[in-house]
Amino acid sequence: MPTTSRRERAREERRELILRTARELAETDGWDAVTTRRLAEAVDYSQPVLYGHFKNMNAISDAVALQGIAELTDVLREAREAGGLPALAHAYLDYAADHPAVYEAMFVRPTALSFGTPDSPAALKSAFDQFVAAVEPFADGDTETLAEVLWSALHGQAVLNQTTRLRPTHRHARADTLVSRLSGTFSAPTDN
């Protein structure tokens, strides 16, 4: 029945319009600027329409976060396959720097996305798998713990890079230092 499909297609397009607009708005003016009224205005619908597609405002940023996790996973996989752990580390930090609002939706803002385990989206697990694969050559036992250490260390750098709490000139050096220390290969960190 293509008639039903027509409606469903329109519905899906509207949903994606909302999502895309929310993401743009957040990336431009920050998540605080993404209000129901402003978002509704931007997509040229009234506010209740948003609630026909998402349970609430939070669900919208959660949906953006899910998109981001899929993107990030791809980015990490490619980087790791091309350049191993160092490339993955820089790719992670670059993604966070290039898409601060999406990154915030993924890992900073309160979210209903379940990470722990059972029903956590497959995307979440496969993102973490990239960290596991990256540190595997350097693990001396508990690979998963080392992967968690790597991820949280990168996350810390990502969020503190955004606020003016670390020297902006040494972003690269921090990433290099982290990688060399975690991997045990103490190459001198490249400067600025």
Add this chain to the structure above:
Amino acid sequence: MPTTSRRERAREERRELILRTARELAETDGWDAVTTRRLAEAVDYSQPVLYGHFKNMNAISDAVALQGIAELTDVLREAREAGGLPALAHAYLDYAADHPAVYEAMFVRPTALSFGTPDSPAALKSAFDQFVAAVEPFADGDTETLAEVLWSALHGQAVLNQTTRLRPTHRHARADTLVSRLSGTFSAPTDN
């Protein structure tokens, strides 16, 4: 002039009452629950009184953050002097876990506190100095960069520990792994 002092003392007490109440409220119900109305009700004053002591709501959490930074600095100094880098790392993560709302005010919530440099409160600098001193024995050149790496790595663990995004059973192991890798002493991580 003790008359003026009387007033000033009362004023200072009120200010501290507000601060203490805000902190308790945040620690109990989260910062979202700290609204002008609720806070005013809790201290048994009307809302405008809050603005006689603080420029706005944000200034209140900033003041709490400043308290926390002083506390944290003391904690870190004692730990470092007693047990070096490993003790400092665990003390940091323990403080974050024990005072999540204060920690959030310090390093997660948007804040007007200037960290960068010039007029940043002395407390901020002396807190960072603890990290510098802790990694100094293990630095191979750029001590400050290594200190930044340590701090951000700990920060990452602190915030991800709070959300259910890392295995709660391996908190201790993650801290140990980070310390041993950063310091170059690869002692096997203690388990759960």
Add this chain to the structure above:
DNA sequence: CTAGATTGTCTAGCGGTGCTAGTATTCGAT
């Protein structure tokens, strides 16, 4: 001890927020 100025506090209200009930309208199915 009283008059005036200062300080403290309150009530009331502005524009904004997330979200929803109730109503009108459009559209596909019969």
Add this chain to the structure above:
DNA sequence: ATCGAATACTAGCACCGCTAGACAATCTAG
């Protein structure tokens, strides 16, 4: 052509941060 479902809107609730303006308490000066 008609019915019913899906879709959209207007209007409004309770809450938010914040502030103007009125009123009461207190200190200062004569």
